[in-house]
Amino acid sequence: xxxxxxxxxxxxxxGEGRVLPSPPEWTKPPADLAEKCRRALYEVxxxxxxxxxVDLGLIYGIxxxxxxxxxxxxxxxxxxxxxxxxxxxxxxxxxxxxxxxVSDVKVEEVWDPPWTTSRISxxxxxxxxxxxxxxxx
Amino acid sequence: MTEGTKGYAKPADLPDDVRDHLGxxxxxxxxxxxxxxxxxxxxxxxxxxxxxxxxCSAMAQDExxxxxILYAMxxxxxxxxxxxxxxxxxxxxxxxxxxxxxxxxxxxxxALNLLLDTALSVQFEAMAESRFEPVxxxxxxxxxxxxxxxxxxxxxxTRLGSTDAGREALRRSFRPVWEACLRWFGPDxxxxxxxxxxxxxxxxxxxxxxxxxxxxxxxxxxxxxxxLAEMDGGGSGVWLSRVExxxxxxxxxxxRGARGGPDADMLARVRGDKNRPLLMD
Numbered sequence: 001x002x003x004x005x006x007x008x009x010x011x012x013x014x015g016e017g018r019v020l021p022s023p024p025e026w027t028k029p030p031a032d033l034a035e036k037c038r039r040a041l042y043e044v045x046x047x048x049x050x051x052x053x054v055d056l057g058l059i060y061g062i063x064x065x066x067x068x069x070x071x072x073x074x075x076x077x078x079x080x081x082x083x084x085x086x087x088x089x090x091x092x093x094x095x096x097x098x099x100x101x102v103s104d105v106k107v108e109e110v111w112d113p114p115w116t117t118s119r120i121s122x123x124x125x126x127x128x129x130x131x132x133x134x135x136x137x
Numbered sequence: 138m139t140e141g142t143k144g145y146a147k148p149a150d151l152p153d154d155v156r157d158h159l160g161x162x163x164x165x166x167x168x169x170x171x172x173x174x175x176x177x178x179x180x181x182x183x184x185x186x187x188x189x190x191x192x193c194s195a196m197a198q199d200e201x202x203x204x205x206i207l208y209a210m211x212x213x214x215x216x217x218x219x220x221x222x223x224x225x226x227x228x229x230x231x232x233x234x235x236x237x238x239x240x241x242x243x244x245x246x247x248a249l250n251l252l253l254d255t256a257l258s259v260q261f262e263a264m265a266e267s268r269f270e271p272v273x274x275x276x277x278x279x280x281x282x283x284x285x286x287x288x289x290x291x292x293x294x295t296r297l298g299s300t301d302a303g304r305e306a307l308r309r310s311f312r313p314v315w316e317a318c319l320r321w322f323g324p325d326x327x328x329x330x331x332x333x334x335x336x337x338x339x340x341x342x343x344x345x346x347x348x349x350x351x352x353x354x355x356x357x358x359x360x361x362x363x364x365l366a367e368m369d370g371g372g373s374g375v376w377l378s379r380v381e382x383x384x385x386x387x388x389x390x391x392x393r394g395a396r397g398g399p400d401a402d403m404l405a406r407v408r409g410d411k412n413r414p415l416l417m418d
Contacts, residue, residue: 080278081202111206112274114281 020045020052021127033064037071037096044091047084051127053092057119060110069103071096076115085109144270148214151269155336158329159269160214162260164221165231165392167207169257171222172236172399173249174200175407179239180246189243192289196250199282206279210271223408223416227398231391235317238400244297244310251290252311252354256318258283259350260339268337291357298361308363312380315358315365320382321392322347329389351376 023042030036041059042052053059053075061074073092077085093105117135120128125135148156177197184190208218235253240246261280267273297303323330323343330343341349355366355376369375386394399407409416 079198079202080206080282081198081200083198109209110274111278114278 020050023052024123033066033069033071033099033101034062036099037062037064037073037102040095040099041073041092044088044095047087047091049128049133050131051120051124053088055121055124055127057115057121057124058088064102066101069101070106071102071104072106072108074108074110076110078115080111144268144273146270152336155332155338156214158332159338160211160216161231161329161390162333163207163211163214163272164216166257166260167204167211167221168230168232169236169253170200170207171204171407172230172232172403173254173257174198174204175403176236176240176246176249180243185243189293192285193246196254196286196289199286202282203279206275210275213271219416223413225408227401227404228396230398230404231393232399233317233321234393234395234397235314236399237397237403239403242306242310244303244306245314247290247293247297247307248310248314250286251294251357252314252318254283254286254290255354256321256350258287259346259353260322262349263339263341263346266340272338287353294357294361294363298363304362307361311358311363311365315378316380316382318350319347319378319380320384320387320394322350323389323392324384324387327389348375351378 020043023039026039030039038054038059041054041062044053045051046053046056046058049056056078058076058078059073060076062071064071073096075088075092077088082088089107092107096102096105120135128135145151148160151159174197177193177200180193181190181197184193208222211221212218233253235249240249258280261276261283264272265276265280267276294307297307325344327343330339330341330346333339334342334345339346351366352375355368358365359367365380366376366378369377388394388396398404405411
């Protein structure tokens with residue numbers, strides 16, 4: 001273990017092995033870069049559930065500078081002791097940086113208002129219910 | 138934060154003395170959260186019931202999560218979070234003495250659960266409407282997660298307190314923790330408590346926080362007949378301690394009686410010494 005750079009190994013493994021339900025079918029092009037980013041995050045899953053971060057209700061806001069390509073994501077977690085905080089932040093950065101318009105991604109951790117199951121989208125609820133997970137609240 | 142009052146968006150906006158007191162308070166809270174989480178984790182296996190072990194696991198995770206958030210906040214106060222979490226010596230920790238060593242028996246852990254954990258929550262609750270925005274925007278999530286910790290402690294005290302043997306065990310374990318928690322808020326008129334209250338960072342000073350803690354835990358220990366608290370006989374509805382804390386050796390900077398810190402085993406665990414190669418950003 002001492003010879004292994006664990007962080008580097010984890011970073012190299014980003015995005016591997018995730019199979020997510022298809023994102024929603026969009027009928028219109030995104031209005032702006034922030035919306036484009038939001039749509040891209042439908043392809044980033046929570047590491048524990050097969051559901052996107054957007055459907056889980058963890059994305060509290062996205063702002064994007066159209067000229068510089070700098071993007072800021074306001075993100076919460078289901079619990080303060082979420083064991084996957086770093087993975088989620090890495091996955092967000094990795095996916096958004098795949099967009100040619102995006103030059104940099106900053107992820108801000110926020111806790112207000114506190115996340116509850118009421119923030120899960122209807123689509124997210126259906127996906128979880130199909131997987132046998134009951135949502136209370 | 139009351140509507141219309143000016144908030145402080147970052148530590149640099151705070152008056153110097155308030156910033157120092159608040160930074161110190163956040164280290165105290167972070168250290169206590171981290172150490173309390175370790176104490177809960179000692180009982181993942183070996184608790185009296187499987188459910189109790191699972192509850193300890195969940196409570197440990199909560200405390201570590203809260204500690205993580207607090208250490209991260211301290212970056213803006215000029216501290217290096219990684220150093221705080223992983224590189225300090227035992228004497229630099231500001232946790233309550235009670236957390237230096239293990240909770241030997243299950244009633245000892247229950248005392249930490251009901252009394253000490255609630256004392257920390259009372260301190261957070263006082264910052265729910267804080268003018269310091271970085272704290273204000275995190276407290277409700279923390280308190281949400283803490284709610285079941287109190288219920289867990291109350292349930293066990295009620296249950297064990299209903300038997301003679303259980304009550305005696307609880308009395309032995311609760312007395313030292315009770316005294317330490319009474320003292321932890323600081324003496325009436327404590328300078329840091331007053332400064333934070335006057336600046337709108339907290340909604341109570343030391344005496345007010347102690348009274349709020351007594352109001353919260355008093356009815357539980359009284360129902361368990363632990364002979365630690367009673368309601369004011371004058372009909373004020375105020376809960377009073379039947380024990381007076383000793384202030385001998387009290388050090389307001391670290392909010393404990395004597396410098397010391399976690400024992401060697403706990404220090405290695407809390408700093409993550411064994412897992413240093415796994416440490417990431």
